[in-house]
Amino acid sequence: MNNKSPYDVVKECFFTEKADVLSNLVKKENNLSLRRCKKPKKVFIVDRNANKKEIAWAIEKIYEKKGLKVLDVNTLLTKPKRKRLKGHFGYTRILKKAIVTFHPDNDLEGM
DSSP states (O other), rough: OOSSOOOHHHEEEEOOOOHHHTTTTGGGSOHHHHHHHOSSSEEEEOOTTOOOOHHHHHHHHHTTTTTTOOEEEEEEOOOOOOEEEETEEEEEOOOOEEEEOTTTTTOOOOO
16 A cells, blocks of 8 residues: 555546435435435545555545545446447446545535
8 A cells, every 4th residue: 555656546536427416415304315324425436456445545645634534435346338439349448436435524525
C-alpha cells in the first residue's frame, strides 16, 4: 500500500443514475425502506488488482482534508459486453467498481 499512490488505486468517481440514487439514499425520508439507510455511499472505479483494504486506505488518503472515514467497501467486477459500431464488433472495457460506505457523520456534499 505504501509504494502506491492513492490515485493509482482509485481511478475516478463513478457517476450514473444508479450511483446517484445510491448516494442520495441518506436524504430520503418519505419511503420507509429507504429511510433505514443512514450511512452515505459513493461508487468509484478502482484498479482491478486493488483489494478492499487498499481501496479504503486510498479513499481516506485522498479525502483526508475532509476527514472522511470509510466503514465498508464492496467491490464488483463488470464483465465486458459485446458491442457493434459501424459493422465491427468490439467489447466494452472491464471495470472494477467499489461501493464505499462512509461514517454517518461525514458530509459528502461537493464530492
